Amino acid sequence: MRELIKDYAPPGTAPGALTAPKGEAGQAKIHLLEYRGEQVNTVEIADLTHLQQQLADRYPSSAVTWVHVVGLGDLKILQGLQDLFKLHPLAMEDVTHLGQRPKAENYDAMMFVVLQHLAFLKNEIQTTQVALFVGKDFVLSLQPLGPDLLEPLRARILSSRGRLRERDADYLAYAIIDIIVDAAFPVLEDFGERLDALEQDIVGRPSPRIMNTLYRLRRQLLRLRRVLWPQREALSRLIHEEEGLVSDEVKVYLRDSSDHAVQAMDVVENYREMAASLLDVHISNTTNRLTDVMRVLTVIATVFMPLNFVVGLYGMNFDRSSPWNMPELGWRFGYLMVWGVLLVIVIAMLVYFRRKRWI
Amino acid sequence: MRELIKDYAPPGTAPGALTAPKGEAGQAKIHLLEYRGEQVNTVEIADLTHLQQQLADRYPSSAVTWVHVVGLGDLKILQGLQDLFKLHPLAMEDVTHLGQRPKAENYDAMMFVVLQHLAFLKNEIQTTQVALFVGKDFVLSLQPLGPDLLEPLRARILSSRGRLRERDADYLAYAIIDIIVDAAFPVLEDFGERLDALEQDIVGRPSPRIMNTLYRLRRQLLRLRRVLWPQREALSRLIHEEEGLVSDEVKVYLRDSSDHAVQAMDVVENYREMAASLLDVHISNTTNRLTDVMRVLTVIATVFMPLNFVVGLYGMNFDRSSPWNMPELGWRFGYLMVWGVLLVIVIAMLVYFRRKRWI
């Protein structure tokens, strides 16, 4: 359950110390995008000097700058960005500690937002941490190595679809948040299908493996909840931000994202309830199966026990010279009589069980 | 469990893009109704130019305009309405994404309300999403294809029953909300009858199928709750709206609707508790049935096992020439004696079980 704990520096480390996430030693890639109305400019940055220069030459001066970093393994770059944009060391530490709880915080003239992007890969829920710094005229976004999650947004800006290029940095931030929040819905839909499949198994083809499947689903629901619950709070904090970084107009958009986050959370809560109900059905089924097994045993045993007694009775070796000792054995139709007795017993038993609705 | 997730645009789509709900390709129908006191005017609108013209000719100028759209499949009409009434694109997007969580939101000079109308059809709970835009002198309501849910209200206005025609757009909005909120009660009443029937089955005629019925009911309760819980919030937000769109007098009426919503929610919560109690009774019944089965087996087995031992004993073939080998077999009344022993055993057993209250 290591996955439930965020990365952390060993206790006693000085706060704000940067460490690369595990397995991220590769070179980070930096995408720079500047736009304002008709003008748009995109460039892949090789090193920080290049970036610094680009930022200085910004044209037009009212342009929105978006720096997107993929890969957190190059601490020099992170340190450079921290100095360049004057980021708070604690925020930068949170960027490198993956597995953070989603949150939004105010640092002086900047909003710092951490979100978790959800995906369903190889039957497991994958979370990718995306961190955002939102300033007056720039957005700095950072994600660990892997497929670039914001590629579709960059394409949208370049092809000038949507209202994006007319707007300021806060709307860009909203657009990024919107992509990450909405990524939950396909995951939830997949999940719902798996719950449906489980439901069909439980109702129709009970098997002991069901319990393990149910357990795995509940564990994944817990993970979904861990990500979605605080995301709601983070968005609400953005909406109620009062430093003027987010305009009222963009807040209306963020309210919509917040609404989506609430709906996603709602679905998770409903899934949890369904899973609990399914557990009850499964347990009840198990007991029913046990009762069925016992009923068969009981019917068979109670039918044959008296039969065995009767046939055992006439297997006794009493001395037949006494007329009182088992005269039945000497009767002409003794054997048929025994069969008659056995039949009566069997029929009586069956009638009794039929009345009890056991057969 | 697809039903638990609202419609959504694929992540990465530009916000505010309109898409028709699944299976709604038909032509939308538009009802226009204008009234003020004695004057009332109703007309079915064929296309948007017609509507535009009608709105321009509005007479008297103080009239309340109600535009009701049935069918969300014609995107041109939706786009036209959006331009005509200056609706926010995000609100319009919510209108076409069915399965929304009920909510009420402020958009500039308008209230936007989404509610879910409940009905019990073909043994399943059906929800129909109704969206309202409430302005100073108009109400725009939209619902997907299907029977016109607000037909009775239009009839009431035309026949001038109730206080409706004297009042403003906010009261009309209340009247629409009232119909949708109160639709929950007949559904809850039906549901209560089904719970009562289940209760009788559980107490009187236990069967393994009960668990599945109970499961289905719990699942439906969850759906009811999903709709009714946020509806409460939405109404409360309308009551505390402070932009002046809703007058204090109408707020008193909305408070009543809110009260009904709370009562409906209350009933759902109580049903949930009853369902949980019924589950406990059912599980206890199952265990009791198992115990009953086992008791029968135990009584039969413990009565016949000693009997079988006794008759087996005298079936042994020891050499009778030794006087120590089963002299009983030679006794004159040996057989009767065995019967006596058997009877004593049976009676002792029965007395023992009677004392233990097993029979």
Next chain:
Amino acid sequence: MRELIKDYAPPGTAPGALTAPKGEAGQAKIHLLEYRGEQVNTVEIADLTHLQQQLADRYPSSAVTWVHVVGLGDLKILQGLQDLFKLHPLAMEDVTHLGQRPKAENYDAMMFVVLQHLAFLKNEIQTTQVALFVGKDFVLSLQPLGPDLLEPLRARILSSRGRLRERDADYLAYAIIDIIVDAAFPVLEDFGERLDALEQDIVGRPSPRIMNTLYRLRRQLLRLRRVLWPQREALSRLIHEEEGLVSDEVKVYLRDSSDHAVQAMDVVENYREMAASLLDVHISNTTNRLTDVMRVLTVIATVFMPLNFVVGLYGMNFDRSSPWNMPELGWRFGYLMVWGVLLVIVIAMLVYFRRKRWI
């Protein structure tokens, strides 16, 4: 479970329409009581003109007027009262819809309070809805047909016991509320005795019927809770009322009633917990009983199975001419030896089971 849903008008009915509760077609009775200090005047009113006249002649002018209506079946009277006291139509509608959630609401210059009077009748919980309109100098109370719940209070006023006659309408309202709130305690006491009886049964004389009793009790607890929980809120709203209808001095008294309501609610919550605990004990008892049954079966079966094997063994018919075929049968003390073997088996088994603490 119809009882859980309040009466409601069919959806689509105009708000504020009055309908008589089911089975209340009788003539309503109206008691009028006016008092101020030494002066007191009581009269049974036949029709509304009479009431109107009485109210006009009010003497002294500072008198408190209390109109108590028993029976809600005469809509003309209700309509007349509504006009006379200028009651809000929605409030009046709530009066006739029995089964309301207790509440207190402000209507202009009036408080409107709905409470549910509890009683334990014929082994069932009975609720009677009492509605109050409290104005500056009058109280109008309404209850459905049945025994007059406020008779004792009228007697107290007439006999001048207590502080009542010196005080204003708000204190009268408090006195009415006090009677209704305190009616919960004897019901809870009865209920506690039934829980105690059930506890004794569960601990001492377990039987399968217990589950049904427990279920009925839980269902009744739910009903108690439904009434008592919102009653708390209603009282709290009265205490924090700010229109000046309730004086600070009377608020101290209402605080006491609120305290009683909280205590009643507390008791219900505790009963719920006790019922849950009792359920656990009962289920554990059931499993224990099953284990007991199985233990008896196991002991009997495991003792007799080897015995049956041994006696079956010597019932085989091997040809005794071979010296290797069951020479035991020819031994002089073979039979006694078998008995010895059987005894050893039985004793060994019993020792084994004693060690396992099964017998």
Next chain:
Amino acid sequence: MRELIKDYAPPGTAPGALTAPKGEAGQAKIHLLEYRGEQVNTVEIADLTHLQQQLADRYPSSAVTWVHVVGLGDLKILQGLQDLFKLHPLAMEDVTHLGQRPKAENYDAMMFVVLQHLAFLKNEIQTTQVALFVGKDFVLSLQPLGPDLLEPLRARILSSRGRLRERDADYLAYAIIDIIVDAAFPVLEDFGERLDALEQDIVGRPSPRIMNTLYRLRRQLLRLRRVLWPQREALSRLIHEEEGLVSDEVKVYLRDSSDHAVQAMDVVENYREMAASLLDVHISNTTNRLTDVMRVLTVIATVFMPLNFVVGLYGMNFDRSSPWNMPELGWRFGYLMVWGVLLVIVIAMLVYFRRKRWI
């Protein structure tokens, strides 16, 4: 479960009517204590005139007066105190109705506090209700008949230990509250030891009686909670009192008491969780025991059933004149062969069960 309901006057009784608690007909004892710095004066009061006189002669005028009443059976005394200190009749009614929920309330120039003192006596939790009226320069405390709970505090004042004598009435009230709040800890400690003992029984020596013990403990936990939960609230209300009856300095002390109350409540909540966990362990143990029993039965039965079949087979009486009828019976080593077969069956069974880890 009578104990869960506070005493109450029959519904319809005029509010504020005094009735003696059950079994308290004895003469009440009144202790008067006056102190200020070096001066201290204690006297046992016989009747109210005496008390009145004492209070009039108060010396020095700045002295703090503490009147402690043990026994609530003498209504004349209670009435006298009510008049003397101008106590609110509703507060006085609460004093005589034992079993109150702890609370703190403001009555004009006085605080009224009700607390429940906890003790563990004869294996049962005992609660003693202590009521306090705190004025500017006096404290009136009342408790039912029994050992004087505040004796240690009086001794402390007389012997001048602690800071008490330098301080005002509010600190005296704190000192009383402190004693009552802290009395919960030894009770909780005792309780913890009993839970530990139960834990050891459940883990080590399971028996069906455990369920009843566990039930009794849960019932007592409920009672503890009923007392401790509202006590927290009462203290918080005292701390936020704003009438100036409690000085800021004493509020610091009350905050400490409140902290203790929170800790006591915390412990109760933890105990409740532990009890729930223990219940789970116990139920799991019960099922395990059942499984063990069944396993023994199954092993024995499945071993002996084939054996019995084999020996029964050779007990058949087929006519040996046909060579096809049971030639084995005529074999020289037939009997030994049967033993061989039986041994093989037994060994195969045992190997099978060993593999299944049943033996």
Next chain:
Amino acid sequence: MRELIKDYAPPGTAPGALTAPKGEAGQAKIHLLEYRGEQVNTVEIADLTHLQQQLADRYPSSAVTWVHVVGLGDLKILQGLQDLFKLHPLAMEDVTHLGQRPKAENYDAMMFVVLQHLAFLKNEIQTTQVALFVGKDFVLSLQPLGPDLLEPLRARILSSRGRLRERDADYLAYAIIDIIVDAAFPVLEDFGERLDALEQDIVGRPSPRIMNTLYRLRRQLLRLRRVLWPQREALSRLIHEEEGLVSDEVKVYLRDSSDHAVQAMDVVENYREMAASLLDVHISNTTNRLTDVMRVLTVIATVFMPLNFVVGLYGMNFDRSSPWNMPELGWRFGYLMVWGVLLVIVIAMLVYFRRKRWI
């Protein structure tokens, strides 16, 4: 469960009385550290006079003073510190009563913070109480005997790593809190590994001992929660402190600590849910095992019972002289026919069970 209750003075003790914790009679050690920028001075204090002198000589005057006390057994020293720093007696009492709930409180010009340091030692969770007094220019920290928890921080200050020496007392307090809060993560990581191991056992190798392990884990989770839950509150209070003791800049750091505390709490809550899910899986496994056992018994018994009946049948001793008595015994292939019947029975049974999916 003694561990759940904090130390307490016997009820009736005067508030603020100091008592040494159990087993702490040793001499307390006092570390004094003064720093400001480049200057740093550390000294081990032997007695209080020494400390007093050191504090008087403070140089430079703007230095931050940190006094860390290890060992609470020397009451004279505690009393001396209380006088020297003017600590509130109630706070000092809390320092010596170990097992406190974490909290932060304001005492005049000082913050008083109590935290619990977590560690995993010898398979048990160990908590060490650390108390802090934070003033304008000093921090006084106290911990019971044992390894010095703050040694790493002192080393960091001396070696001038981090930003510590440039900052004021509030940052020092933060640094101490940070160490204690972050100590939870390694404990939680260990705990997660143990839960994972348990999960593997439950899914793969079920055994009755699992229940006890699970119980122990739940008990430890409860303890973790007891410490982590209020820690959150304490940090939140520090962040919202308004007396000016904590600068805004340090509050940003404390917000980070608070964030970590929330994350730790979150993990504990998730563990609790996982433990509950594991319990469900384990219980379901147990029932499945029981069902398996019963199924084997039922299959064996139902196969052999008819076989035993058949062979018993032909063991009867009817007089063969009558042609109606068991003519089968005389048939040439009677014995083979019986074997045929037996085989048919066995095969029919096996087919039946295969169809029921029991084998």
